[in-house]
Structures are given as structure tokens and as C-alpha cells.
Amino acid sequence: MKALVLAGGSGSRMRPITHSFAKQLVPVANKPVLFYGLEAIRNAGIREVGIVVGATEPEIRDAVGDGSRFGLEVTYLRQDAPRGLAHAVLIAREYLGDDDFVMYLGDNFIVGGIDDLVDRFRRERPHAQILLTKVADPRPFGVAELDADGRVVRLEEKPERPRSDLALVGVYLFGPAVHEAVAALRPSRRNELEITDAVQWLIDRGHRVESTLVSGYWKDTGNVADMLEVNRLVLEGLEPSVDGEVDEASELIGRVEVGPGARVLGSRVVGPVVLGPGSLVRDSYVGPFTSIDRDCAVIGSEIEYSIVLRGARIDGVGRIESSLIGREARVVPAPRVPNAHRLVLGDHSRVQISR
CATH class of the missing domain: 2.160.10.10 (Hexapeptide repeat proteins)
Known part of the structure; x- marks a missing residue:
């Protein structure tokens, strides 16, 4: 099994920090959030990792190197622009071959790692396995709908009217059948190749797709509030x-x-x-x-x-x-300036100024 780590993207929700800094390298407890994901992959027994990079490739390469510091063998895969999660799978086709793989979003944080998830995938051998978590507002996420037996029947990316409160967590496991699904996709209304559409393609054609409800802690560290919350969580174990x-x-x-x-x-x-x-x-x-x-x-x-x-x-x-x-x-402190009011008043005006 290999891993595909997504470390491209512009990090627009983290600006201005990400104007000059890869969002995956923003530190949590003084360690880049990307490193937690790489360690989780290593702890799950995976050694070969492809990292999808974009404009911040030099920073990612400088921080991660060849992966040996993590016990990994890292290959860098260049994506010319953020074109969706499924596009990352598409450009990694040659690297992945016919191996099973974990796709891990580099700015996601999962407490407890992914060991159990990987073990279950290896044991049960579905065509795809997704992680779900309940959220208060699922609209910013991919959303899953389950039937009465708990099977995934429908996925939708960032729906205006979500059919459930089950959001997709940024870790997916796939067998080689996903490559046929990705190759068949057309760009979504967001002009991206959506991984949710690829999983739906598998479902529609009778492929086995399993889901796991995350009972622990997960965060997409895409904004400052989430970064601070993850930092708090990690520091709890200091x-x-x-x-x-x-x-x-x-x-x-x-x-x-x-x-x-x-x-x-x-x-x-x-x-x-x-x-x-x-x-x-x-x-x-x-x-x-x-x-x-x-x-x-x-x-x-x-x-x-x-x-x-x-x-x-x-x-x-x-x-x-x-x-x-x-x-x-x-x-630093701003320079002190005299307290003063500047006024442009019309005729017969009345102004009250507190002293």
C-alpha cells in the first residue's frame, strides 16, 4: 500500500499567512501540521508516499526532504494548479500503479492516527473506504447519505441543501478501481474533478464502498480558528x-x-x-x-x-x-497622538463631544 498526500492548494482561508507560506507547514505545537500526517502514515505501516505539490513545492521539499527523517520514501508529484482532489489521483496514476493507497489531505489532523482504518481496509478489501464525521454545518464539506443499513448511497460536494450531517474527513482509502472512476469524470460546477464524484461513480456501478464514522477528533486546519483549536488539543498532551x-x-x-x-x-x-x-x-x-x-x-x-x-x-x-x-x-505599540476631533459641520449644527 502507498500513500498520496495532498500538499498543494493556495490556502486562501489562511491568508495573509499563506501569501508566503505553505498552509501545510503552519506549525501546531511548533511542528508543521503536515508532519503529523506523515507520522500517522508511517505508523500505519506505509513507507512509499507521493506528495502532490503546487506553487509551494520548494518549501515542502525543503521541509520534508526525501522523507527519511520520517522513515518514508517520498516522491514529489507536481500539480500545475488546484484542480480538485480527483485530479491529484489522476496525475499520480503512474506513481500509484495498481497498488492500494491512502489519500491524505496534508492540512488535516486526526487524533489517534489511521492505523485501525488501514488495518480494516486490508482485512475487508472494499473498493473504497471513506471516513465520516458529524458536523453542525455540512455545507462546506463533501456530504454522505447513508441508507437504513448504513451503506453509502450518495455523495455530494459542498451542497447548498445537505441530505445529512455526515461530512467526509480528509482521509480516503482506494483500490485500483478508482482510477477508472477518475478517468471518467468531468469538471464539476466548481470546475474541479471531485473525489466525491469518483466515489459516487464506484457506488453507481456496484463497487463496494465502506464508511467509518470517526469517533475521535478531526479538524481541517483551513482557517485560524481551527489552527488554534488543534494547537490547544496537541498542547493538552505536552x-x-x-x-x-x-x-x-x-x-x-x-x-x-x-x-x-x-x-x-x-x-x-x-x-x-x-x-x-x-x-x-x-x-x-x-x-x-x-x-x-x-x-x-x-x-x-x-x-x-x-x-x-x-x-x-x-x-x-x-x-x-x-x-x-x-x-x-x-x-509594537503605536505612537501616541493627541486626542483631537476633526469636524466639517453645516450651518446651525449641534455636536456633543464627550470629555
């Missing part, structure tokens, strides 16, 4: 460690990881918090569920429930929360 400097005027409470070369001076840090190598926290408060990447500085400020990327500096700005601060960003 093991405290101090490999840097914490002076006597500072206080660490709960699960706090201080990386090598990091310094905490005259500050209070309430975990779970991870402070990356070479970073500085001085005269500040860092609150729960905050990840601060390497070579950052937080000075004379408060920050909580946030992600701070490599090399950012937060200096003298009071309190920040529920935020994502990009690489090398600077957050």
Missing part, C-alpha cells in the same frame, strides 16, 4: 521540560516546555505552553495553549491561546489572545 534558562524572578506553572537556548526572565508562564529554541520571554505573561516558535521574543506583553511563528517579536503591547502571528512579524 510533557513539561526545561532545556533553557528560567531565572529566579520567573514562575512556570503546569506543563511548560522551554526549548534549548530559550530564556524566561522576570515572567510568568502558565501551561500548557511550548517555547521554542532561542526564544525570549521577558517581563511578560504567557498563558495557556500558546505555542511560541524558535527565535521569537515576547517582551513586556501578555499573550494567551495563540500561535507565534519563527522569529516574531511582540514588544510592549499589552494583551494578545486568539491570534496567529506570522514569521518575522513585529507587534
Whole structure:
């Protein structure tokens, strides 16, 4: 069995961060979200991985390399533009051959990995196996409709009027029959080749499609709110460690990881918090569920429930929360200006100004 990891896409919902940064490399607890997926694939016993890349290919290649650091053999497959999930399968046809494969969206996060899913697929041998989860608003997702016996009968991509609350999770398992399905597709109303249409093609022709309801935690980390929530979840399992400097005027409470070369001076840090190598926290408060990447500085400020990327500096700005601060960003106080009002008033106007 092989894996096909999708790491293209523009990351439009994560802008402006993704104007200069691949969305799959945004860190969760100071580790790119893509790495969690690669580790899950490795832990499921899969070694050969094709990574579908687009405009951010150089960044993905630089971060992942040949895959050996993960115990994987990585091949890069270039997609000229985001043309749908099924298009990724189409361009990977030669690489995949007639092998079974897992398709894993590189910006998805699944607690507990995919071991059980892969084991079930190998044991039961369906033509396709999909993951489903109940969501409050299924309209932004692919949506599945099941019959009375729990079999998948219909799939629809981003429907205006969903037939169920069961959304497709970004992990799929396929046998080689999916290649015939993908080759038969035509672009959808979104001008993409939809993987939901490929699975529907299999269903319509009597191929066996199984589904699994995800009982654990899954997130599509496509926006800032979801990134912060996944960061919170990962930090819940943080093991405290101090490999840097914490002076006597500072206080660490709960699960706090201080990386090598990091310094905490005259500050209070309430975990779970991870402070990356070479970073500085001085005269500040860092609150729960905050990840601060390497070579950052937080000075004379408060920050909580946030992600701070490599090399950012937060200096003298009071309190920040529920935020994502990009690489090398600077957050500093605005210059003070006199309090004044500028008015253009018509004849006989009456204006009341609070003092």
C-alpha cells in the first residue's frame, strides 16, 4: 500500500499567512501540521508516499526532504494548479500503479492516527473506504447519505441543501478501481474533478464502498480558528521540560516546555505552553495553549491561546489572545497622538463631544 498526500492548494482561508507560506507547514505545537500526517502514515505501516505539490513545492521539499527523517520514501508529484482532489489521483496514476493507497489531505489532523482504518481496509478489501464525521454545518464539506443499513448511497460536494450531517474527513482509502472512476469524470460546477464524484461513480456501478464514522477528533486546519483549536488539543498532551534558562524572578506553572537556548526572565508562564529554541520571554505573561516558535521574543506583553511563528517579536503591547502571528512579524505599540476631533459641520449644527 502507498500513500498520496495532498500538499498543494493556495490556502486562501489562511491568508495573509499563506501569501508566503505553505498552509501545510503552519506549525501546531511548533511542528508543521503536515508532519503529523506523515507520522500517522508511517505508523500505519506505509513507507512509499507521493506528495502532490503546487506553487509551494520548494518549501515542502525543503521541509520534508526525501522523507527519511520520517522513515518514508517520498516522491514529489507536481500539480500545475488546484484542480480538485480527483485530479491529484489522476496525475499520480503512474506513481500509484495498481497498488492500494491512502489519500491524505496534508492540512488535516486526526487524533489517534489511521492505523485501525488501514488495518480494516486490508482485512475487508472494499473498493473504497471513506471516513465520516458529524458536523453542525455540512455545507462546506463533501456530504454522505447513508441508507437504513448504513451503506453509502450518495455523495455530494459542498451542497447548498445537505441530505445529512455526515461530512467526509480528509482521509480516503482506494483500490485500483478508482482510477477508472477518475478517468471518467468531468469538471464539476466548481470546475474541479471531485473525489466525491469518483466515489459516487464506484457506488453507481456496484463497487463496494465502506464508511467509518470517526469517533475521535478531526479538524481541517483551513482557517485560524481551527489552527488554534488543534494547537490547544496537541498542547493538552505536552510533557513539561526545561532545556533553557528560567531565572529566579520567573514562575512556570503546569506543563511548560522551554526549548534549548530559550530564556524566561522576570515572567510568568502558565501551561500548557511550548517555547521554542532561542526564544525570549521577558517581563511578560504567557498563558495557556500558546505555542511560541524558535527565535521569537515576547517582551513586556501578555499573550494567551495563540500561535507565534519563527522569529516574531511582540514588544510592549499589552494583551494578545486568539491570534496567529506570522514569521518575522513585529507587534509594537503605536505612537501616541493627541486626542483631537476633526469636524466639517453645516450651518446651525449641534455636536456633543464627550470629555
